[in-house]
Amino acid sequence: MKKPSKRTKSNLALVDRTKTYDITEAVDLLKKTANTKFVGSVEVHVNTNIDPKKTDQLIRGSVSLSHGTGKKLRVAAFVPESKEEDAKAAGATIVGGEDLIKKIKETEATDFDVAVADTSLMPKLASIAKVLGTRGLMPNPKTGTVGDNISAMIKEIAGGKINFKNDDTANVHVIIGKTDFDADKIIENFKQFLKALQSAKPTGIKGTFLSTITMNSTMGPGIRVKIQ
Secondary structure (H helix, E strand, C coil): CCCCCHHHHHHHHHCCCCCCECHHHHHHHHHHCCCCCCCCEEEEEEEECCCCCCHHHCCEEEEECCCCCCCCCCEEEECCHHHHHHHHHHCCCEEECHHHHHHHHHHCCCCCCEEEEEHHHHHHHHHHHHHHHHCCCCCCHHHCCEECCHHHHHHHHHCCEEEEEECCCCEEEEEEEECCCCHHHHHHHHHHHHHHHHHCCCCCCCCCCEEEEEEEECCCCCEEECCC
């Protein structure tokens, strides 16, 4: 087993693993432990009390972060030919219709971070639903990635919109910024995400929805954050 580095040991010593910090303290600690040689991301991991095997307890939502995530997203747009130029002008990096669907079906290559689709193309996406779905890339009306105004959807994503959903272990993982963001920007993004997550509470949950929230920088220690 590989021994932890001096940096890791030093960072762990700064965090009280038995304590739950308020968001201001948590972000202060996060920035102190963000001491890699590169600018890392601000990660948030939420443990929920849902049963991911029950369809009425699944979590899915989106939120536009005021300060973005600091990452330029590669957007794929599934559109009819008449809307291809609009999609490109709005910032989509991959644009196509049935030709793009056919390519993905044959190669299973998905060189993009987010996918949007024109309403008219959704039935045709059924042939690659398994490929996109298992990678969290399937467009969905609930996350604002399916519609008729392709340009608006792409611009919103480029402006800082993120989608979130639970994984198979009832956890939700998102990136809400970069570690070189000002602390107040990280805090504002965090609060916006938390509000959106709480609003996405499934109807099947009657008791406590959120169990724990942990925040960390890339390769940094987990910091427990109070649920507000």
